[in-house]
Amino acid sequence: MGYLEWGATKKGAFLWEVESELMSKVFISPASLLHPFVILPLIGQVILIIALFQSKPSKLVITIAAAFLALLLGFMLFIGMISLNYKIVSSTLPFFFVLMWVIRYFRRNIG
DSSP, rough: OOOEETTTTTTEHHHHHHHHHHHHTTTOOHHHHHHHHHHHHHHHHHHHHHHTTSSSSOOHHHHHHHHHHHHHHHHHOOOOOOTHHHHHHHHHHHHHHHHHHHHHHHIIIIO
């Protein structure tokens, strides 16, 4: 899910809302996508979508995609922890629980 709050007014948005806003502005300002915390998770999502349509996706491909997504969500978790914001922390935990489950699955079933 991913949730962020910023500013004195505590304006907040879910990650998918921010992403849809960035995608709507891609043709107006393509430079807005060039930040590493934007482009790497976006690449990770594209890789996961491609892996979804493969009959047997590679462990390496899924690991790379998960690592790209974990960069952003790990940073969000760090921000939530240092600011003691339980909304941000709790919004990132499902991703890391699923990530741990996928890693355990790979270790047990794929080797």
